[in-house]
Amino acid sequence: MARPNKRTTLREVAEATGLSTAAVSYALRGKHVSKETEERVRKAAAELGYEADPIARALASGRTSTVGVLAGDLQDLWQQQLMAAIGRELLAGDRYALILDAGGDPERELALAKQLRDQRVDGLLVSPVDPSAEGWAKIAEAVPVVSIGDALSQARTAGEVLFDNRAGIDAVLDYLRGLGHRRVTVLTPTGPSTPDRPADVYVRQAADRLGIEVQVVPCAQELGEATGVARRVLTNSPAGRPRTGPADLAPPTAVFCFSDSIAYGVYAAAAEAELAVGRDISVVGFDDHPVSRVLTPPLTTVDWGLTGIAKEAARLAVAAIEGRRVRRKRILCAPRLSERGSALRAPGDA
Amino acid sequence: MARPNKRTTLREVAEATGLSTAAVSYALRGKHVSKETEERVRKAAAELGYEADPIARALASGRTSTVGVLAGDLQDLWQQQLMAAIGRELLAGDRYALILDAGGDPERELALAKQLRDQRVDGLLVSPVDPSAEGWAKIAEAVPVVSIGDALSQARTAGEVLFDNRAGIDAVLDYLRGLGHRRVTVLTPTGPSTPDRPADVYVRQAADRLGIEVQVVPCAQELGEATGVARRVLTNSPAGRPRTGPADLAPPTAVFCFSDSIAYGVYAAAAEAELAVGRDISVVGFDDHPVSRVLTPPLTTVDWGLTGIAKEAARLAVAAIEGRRVRRKRILCAPRLSERGSALRAPGDA
DNA sequence: TTGAAAGCGTTACCAT
DNA sequence: ATGGTAACGCTTTCAA
Numbered sequence: 001m002a003r004p005n006k007r008t009t010l011r012e013v014a015e016a017t018g019l020s021t022a023a024v025s026y027a028l029r030g031k032h033v034s035k036e037t038e039e040r041v042r043k044a045a046a047e048l049g050y051e052a053d054p055i056a057r058a059l060a061s062g063r064t065s066t067v068g069v070l071a072g073d074l075q076d077l078w079q080q081q082l083m084a085a086i087g088r089e090l091l092a093g094d095r096y097a098l099i100l101d102a103g104g105d106p107e108r109e110l111a112l113a114k115q116l117r118d119q120r121v122d123g124l125l126v127s128p129v130d131p132s133a134e135g136w137a138k139i140a141e142a143v144p145v146v147s148i149g150d151a152l153s154q155a156r157t158a159g160e161v162l163f164d165n166r167a168g169i170d171a172v173l174d175y176l177r178g179l180g181h182r183r184v185t186v187l188t189p190t191g192p193s194t195p196d197r198p199a200d201v202y203v204r205q206a207a208d209r210l211g212i213e214v215q216v217v218p219c220a221q222e223l224g225e226a227t228g229v230a231r232r233v234l235t236n237s238p239a240g241r242p243r244t245g246p247a248d249l250a251p252p253t254a255v256f257c258f259s260d261s262i263a264y265g266v267y268a269a270a271a272e273a274e275l276a277v278g279r280d281i282s283v284v285g286f287d288d289h290p291v292s293r294v295l296t297p298p299l300t301t302v303d304w305g306l307t308g309i310a311k312e313a314a315r316l317a318v319a320a321i322e323g324r325r326v327r328r329k330r331i332l333c334a335p336r337l338s339e340r341g342s343a344l345r346a347p348g349d350a
Numbered sequence: 351m352a353r354p355n356k357r358t359t360l361r362e363v364a365e366a367t368g369l370s371t372a373a374v375s376y377a378l379r380g381k382h383v384s385k386e387t388e389e390r391v392r393k394a395a396a397e398l399g400y401e402a403d404p405i406a407r408a409l410a411s412g413r414t415s416t417v418g419v420l421a422g423d424l425q426d427l428w429q430q431q432l433m434a435a436i437g438r439e440l441l442a443g444d445r446y447a448l449i450l451d452a453g454g455d456p457e458r459e460l461a462l463a464k465q466l467r468d469q470r471v472d473g474l475l476v477s478p479v480d481p482s483a484e485g486w487a488k489i490a491e492a493v494p495v496v497s498i499g500d501a502l503s504q505a506r507t508a509g510e511v512l513f514d515n516r517a518g519i520d521a522v523l524d525y526l527r528g529l530g531h532r533r534v535t536v537l538t539p540t541g542p543s544t545p546d547r548p549a550d551v552y553v554r555q556a557a558d559r560l561g562i563e564v565q566v567v568p569c570a571q572e573l574g575e576a577t578g579v580a581r582r583v584l585t586n587s588p589a590g591r592p593r594t595g596p597a598d599l600a601p602p603t604a605v606f607c608f609s610d611s612i613a614y615g616v617y618a619a620a621a622e623a624e625l626a627v628g629r630d631i632s633v634v635g636f637d638d639h640p641v642s643r644v645l646t647p648p649l650t651t652v653d654w655g656l657t658g659i660a661k662e663a664a665r666l667a668v669a670a671i672e673g674r675r676v677r678r679k680r681i682l683c684a685p686r687l688s689e690r691g692s693a694l695r696a697p698g699d700a
Numbered sequence: 701t702t703g704a705a706a707g708c709g710t711t712a713c714c715a716t
Numbered sequence: 717a718t719g720g721t722a723a724c725g726c727t728t729t730c731a732a
Contacts, residue, residue: 009725020703025727032701054468055414056725058405059708066469074434077427077641084424087451096465099449101437115446118404119416223640264644271644290573291427294614294621296646359709370719375711382717406709409724 008050017044028052058120066096067317068116068143070109072129073189074101075221077261078287078306079127082148085310086125093318095122104191104221106130113139123317128152130194144320148313150198151330159316159329161309165199168302168335169206172284175337176254177210180349181282184212185233185252187219187226187262199258215252219262226265227272230255234269234281253346254282260289263299263342282343297341304333358400367394378402408470416446417667418466418493422459422479423539424451425571427611428637428656429477432498435660436475443668445472454541454571456480463489473667478502480544494670498663500548501680509666509679511659515549518652518685519556522634525687526604527560530699531632534562535583535602537569537576537612549608565602569612576615577622580605584619584631603696604632610639613649613692632693647691654683 014021017040027033027041044050058064067090071079087097098121102109106129116124117139124139127148136155139145144158151160176184184207190197200216207214219229236251257263263285267277275281278297285292285301292299312331319326364371367390377383377391394400408414417440421429437447448471452459456479466474467489474489477498486505489495494508501510526534534557540547550566557564569579586601607613613635617627625631628647635642635651642649662681669676 007725010727011725021726022704022728023702026702029727034701037701051468053725054465055405055408055470056708057727059409059710060725060727062708062727064405074437077430080427080430080434083449084430084451087424087449088453091451091453096448096450096469098446099433099437100446101434101441103438103441115404118401120405223644264641267644291614291641294573294617294645357709360711361709370721371710372712372720373718376718379711384717387717403709406724407711409726410709410711412711412724 007053008048010050010052013041013045013048013050016048017041062120063122064120065094066098066119066121067314067321068113068119068121068124068126069097069099070112070116070124070126070128071099071101072109072127072149073104073221075104075261076189076259077221077264077291078259078289081289081306082127082310085306086314089310089314090318093314095318102129104129104189104194106133106194109133110135110139117143122321123158125313125317126152129191131197132195144317146313146317146320148309157329158320159313159326159331161313161316161331161333163304163333164335166202166206168286168304169199169203171335171337172256172286172302173203173206173210173212175339176256176282176284176343177212179254179282179343180346181252181254182212182346183250183252184214184254184256186214186216186256186258187229187233187266188216188258189221189262190218190258191220192218203256214256219257219265221259221261223261223265223268226262227268228265230262230266230269231272234266234273234275252281254284254343256284256286258286260285260287260292260299260301263292263301264295267295267299277342278344280347282346284343288338293338293340295342300340300343301338303336303338305336309333357403358398360400360402363391363395363398363400366398367391412470413472414470415444416448416469416471417664417671418463418469418471418474418476419447419449420459420462420466420474420476420478421449421451422477422499423454423571425454425611426539426609427571427614427641428609428639431639431656432477432660435656436664439660439664440668443664445668452479454479454539454544456483456544459483460485460489467493472671473508475663475667476502479541481547482545494667496663496667496670498659507679508670509663509676509681511663511666511681511683513654513683514685516552516556518636518654519549519553521685521687522606522636522652523553523556523560523562525689526606526632526634526693527562529604529632529693530696531602531604532562532696533600533602534564534604534606536564536566536606536608537579537583537616538566538608539571539612540568540608541570542568553606564606569607569615571609571611573611573615573618576612577618578615580612580616580619581622584616584623584625602631604634604693606634606636608636610635610637610642610649610651613642613651614645617645617649627692628694630697632696634693638688643688643690645692650690650693651688653686653688655686659683 014024027038090097123144131150134154136152140155146159288301288303364374440447473494481500486502490505496509638651638653
């Protein structure tokens with residue numbers, strides 16, 4: 001039965017002030033009451049050290065001032081960064097972020113989303129592993145959902161902060177093509193159990209259009225694993241060759257990573273193989289994590305504006321929670337190619 | 351009033367089965383009931399799509415199967431990593447991590463801890479900004495607390511996973527001394543509003559003993575800010591000189607950073623100043639974040655074993671929650687100096 | 701403006 | 717093994 005050291009309850013404040021619990025409840029929230037009683041109640045509450053019990057409040061009101069934040073995969077350093085930023089943003093608005101990690105598993109992702117809903121989170125921010133899952137529909141009915149990155153195609157969300165993947169991919173492939181690259185390997189965090197994500201699909205189309213040969217290879221975010229995959233790609237050992245794409249025996253001249261975390265793995269593998277990033281093998285990332293500029297050479301990557309994303313996502317969620325209308329509930333983040341030193345002219349290209 | 355699409359409640363399951371809510375409640379938890387009723391209830395519950403409401407359960411039982419995880423400062427990449435790891439660890443045990451960020455502010459840290467307690471978290475894991483704060487005592491009375499990094503000196507915690515700071519600092523200073531360094535700047539995340547932490551105090555003693563001149567300079571974790579501080583330290587501009595320590599005009603030959611995140615700032619500043627890390631200026635970190643080995647040169651740092659820490663901390667917390675006794679509730683993590691390329695012989699040293 | 705009382709959905713105690 | 721029924725601590729009608 002609960003904890004031994006009891007908290008002061010609303011009833012006790014009521015008794016102390018000679019008011020009803022209802023009156024006290026209102027007074028503490030500044031509703032329906034006269035200035036003076038509010039004052040009196042506040043004082044009594046302070047003296048008794050009263051603080052409303054969030055659980056009881058949640059049960060009675062259905063609200064928690066807690067927002068669920070569901071990361072697709074927290075192994076991704078950029079997502080860690082994003083969650084931290086969202087947490088700060090929410091906290092600034094007196095809301096708490098309940099951060100969960102789906103670990104790249106689409107099923108777990110939905111299971112966690114449901115739990116969050118059951119916990120009465122007022123809103124749910126999600127950076128989805130599987131944006132096309134049907135399960136999102138029901139969840140979005142029960143709680144305002146804001147998706148980050150890709151749109152939840154099956155659900156009516158309260159807001160979306162999307163990456164303009166097409167523009168980002170076009171920008172990178174154009175850039176690489178201009179540098180003379182014709183064989184590019186794309187490393188995507190999409191796992192085997194996950195359906196292709198929009199970027200995976202689009203990058204093939206874009207490459208075809210530009211006359212670039214791409215090979216799309218799935219890759220874990222964790223550094224050690226990513227390094228392993230990159231190692232195989234760079235040496236073009238059989239395990240690194242995907243089942244799709246032309247059976248080209250030459251290794252790629254450039255690697256395009258759909259997350260900076262993965263790019264770090266390529267750096268590690270390149271160092272092992274004594275390949276100079278930039279000169280021997282070009283690398284492009286996709287997030288602009290802060291440390292990317294500290295690498296040698298600094299990682300050329302696509303910046304989506306982390307802070308802005310966190311701000312917008314939090315804003316949309318809060319607006320939805322408070323039932324406010326917003327002008328645009330779909331924010332499209334434009335890519336900015338941060339051209340640094342990791343992608344240079346392809347070897348052998350004039 | 352709550353959400354429109356109502357959930358099925360315990361009472362409905364009771365009515366459907368002709369049992370009392372009590373019986374159903376017990377049955378679903380496999381207590382006091384016969385095999386067959388349990389079966390019958392389970393079936394009915396499944397058919398009705400019943401799932402216990404965690405909030406109501408929390409109010410009635412005082413338990414939530416949620417664990418609060420309070421980060422001192424989530425700008426620190428290593429702490430991001432740690433939180434992610436703890437979250438995974440907890441999730442594996444069917445508990446949810448409620449991750450909050452104190453943003454380096456000791457007052458906020460305590461305020462958040464209280465909120466977490468009010469949320470009825472079953473346990474609290476904390477990587478404290480201010481381990482010596484008195485406020486921890488009360489919190490630890492109400493909920494099992496496990497501290498990570500430094501011990502909460504004023505509180506009776508349920509467990510501790512401590513870094514052997516003294517050993518770590520000794521190892522690094524010994525190492526630097528052996529390389530001929532005599533002027534070392536220590537960059538610590540400890541903020542102006544925070545009391546000195548054990549490591550800050552100890553590093554001065556250790557340096558004195560070894561005949562090393564140290565200057566302890568506070569430094570933010572965020573890359574941009576850290577770079578700024580490091581810039582001043584490397585050029586020894588007035589702003590970089592702390593008020594304490596000898597007024598030495600020469601810049602340090604080595605920088606010892608109490609977090610890898612800060613070390614990244616030093617790399618950035620060194621690059622700006624065209625100083626070669628290792629040759630012109632030695633840098634040592636204190637966490638071993640995964641990306642540290644990807645830098646050029648790879649960062650020499652102190653490894654505490656992230657995964658182990660997350661595991662132990664989660665284990666201690668869960669044990670305390672379940673009221674189990676543990677042999678050792680104080681785990682001391684031994685430092686392992688990962689000697690890589692960022693600290694070399696001091697310039698001018700034979 | 702204030703009070704009385706009915707929930708909110710469980711759990712846990714006490715009978716049976 | 718089950719049922720009845722207080723808690724749990726708050727919010728929110730509905731009256732006054």
